[in-house]
Amino acid sequence: MDDIRANNDISGRTLNELLQSRFRVSLKTSTLYKMRTLTLKEINGGHDESYGYLPGYVEMVKQTNQRSVAICAWEAEDSIERPLTFTSIFISFRAKISGFVNGCRCLIGVEGAHVKGQYGGTLLSAIALDGNNQLFPIAWAIYILKDSGRGDDWTIISDRQKGIEIALNELWPTAGRRYCCKHLSANWKKKYLGPLMYALFWRAANATSLFKFKKDMEAIDDANRTAREWLADIGDQSRWTKYAFDHNVSCDENKTNFVESFNATLGVDRCKPVLTLLEGIRRITMVRMATRKEKSENWIDIDLCPNIVKRVKSLISDSRTCKAFNSGDGFYEIKDGNPPCL
Structure with missing residues (x-):
């Protein structure tokens, strides 16, 4: 009883090992599981x-x-x-x-x-x-x-x-x-196979601006036209992609x-x-x-x-080489210090 109280999920094999080491006897696994059930009823x-x-x-x-x-x-x-x-x-x-x-x-x-x-x-x-x-x-x-x-x-x-x-x-x-985008991606993978489609889904889901989201959706469109229709059937974009989340919530969790x-x-x-x-x-x-x-x-x-x-300090460190260029109405173009890439 003490062993089962310490580990309610103890296996029949482990119980048999305990019996063998202490009393040099062994029982059928099915018998041990029945005994564990009765003991748990006694305990709980x-x-x-x-x-x-x-x-x-x-x-x-x-x-x-x-x-x-x-x-x-x-x-x-x-x-x-x-x-x-x-x-x-x-x-x-x-x-x-x-x-x-x-x-x-x-x-x-x-x-x-x-x-x-x-x-x-x-x-x-x-x-x-x-x-x-x-x-x-x-x-x-x-x-x-x-x-x-x-x-x-x-x-x-x-x-x-x-x-x-x-x-x-x-x-x-x-x-x-x-x-939850993790659950959405599981259904997405069943219909659209391959690492490329999986990566494109998460790029669209994690997009933090309308510009990037449109680019990601164009990439999905080029890879598979029906995939865009699948995303449209989910519902409003504010339910699954970060760029459209309500800013008043002050949280960008999508899982x-x-x-x-x-x-x-x-x-x-x-x-x-x-x-x-x-x-x-x-x-x-x-x-x-x-x-x-x-x-x-x-x-x-x-x-x-x-x-x-800690998060703010990390963001400051990551953005230390960035430059902001005012594009009007509160929007900025951000350029980091790394060489441009395609």
């Missing part, structure tokens, strides 16, 4: 029991964290044995809401990850970037997939999952939108890597019962925020955060 509780605790968990969150948002939803079933079935739970603590509104960039990353439990489902995380360009978890939810607002000042970046698209269009239609990195920190917790998973997320975010607050109290320069200072 059962999945069935865990769902039954969720209503009480929601009430506890609201009682102990005033002005936090905690919602648990159930669906009626035509069954005497099971009158209600869990559909979703949403958690956002008051400190997260306050920190998000007062200290984060106007970009929200939304990403789903599979819950590896007995009943499956999806863990949906909403992550922002703070003034130091570090992850700031806002809220998280777990929902079970079935067959079947306002937000003028915020921008949502996500992949084009059907469930996310439907929810945003219905509940937050006025929020700005961005698509959801920062959300995925948060989901990756959960690791094996996604295999645990739902209540244990929720408590694991709460504890991870609590420690993250407390540790970050302690470090920020020692900052000397209060005008810019340390990560931003």
Whole structure:
């Protein structure tokens, strides 16, 4: 039990090696996996029991964290044995809401990850970037997939999952939108093969001016005319190429890597019962925020955060040989000190 508690994902082969070294015996791998399942149930509780605790968990969150948002939803079933079935739970603590509104960039990353439990489902995380360009978890939810607002000042970046698209269009239609270019490029590669087309896509996606974007699109047109039509079908250019992003957001992220990195920190917790998973997320975010607050109290320069200072210094260094030529209306032609190239 101690070995499985230390590593919930321990393999049957490793367990057999432990048995062999300690007791000179071995068992079938299938038997060991059954034993691991029973042990994990003993340690973490059962999945069935865990769902039954969720209503009480929601009430506890609201009682102990005033002005936090905690919602648990159930669906009626035509069954005497099971009158209600869990559909979703949403958690956002008051400190997260306050920190998000007062200290984060106007970009929200939304990403789903599979819950590896007995009943499956999806863990949906909403992550922002703070003034130091570090992850700031806002809220998280777990929902079970079935067959079947306002937000003028915020921008949502996500992949084009059907469930996310439907929810945003219905509940937050006025929020700005961005698509994760990493997911777009994966679909692009399936249709347009070869490293050239892949490179052309990223050149267009990362273009920071209209002039460069037009040049990149012309290159795509020359390589494959249908590729330009594929990009047009995605939607407005402000959803996937940097030059068209809303400058008021003050963030040029075009990938959801920062959300995925948060989901990756959960690791094996996604295999645990739902209540244990929720408590694991709460504890991870609590420690993250407390540790970050302690470090920020020692900052000397209060005008810019340390990560931003490093970025500005890097940009200054990279642009030290550049010259700017005024072309009118706030536009400049930039020439660096390197020899011109084709």
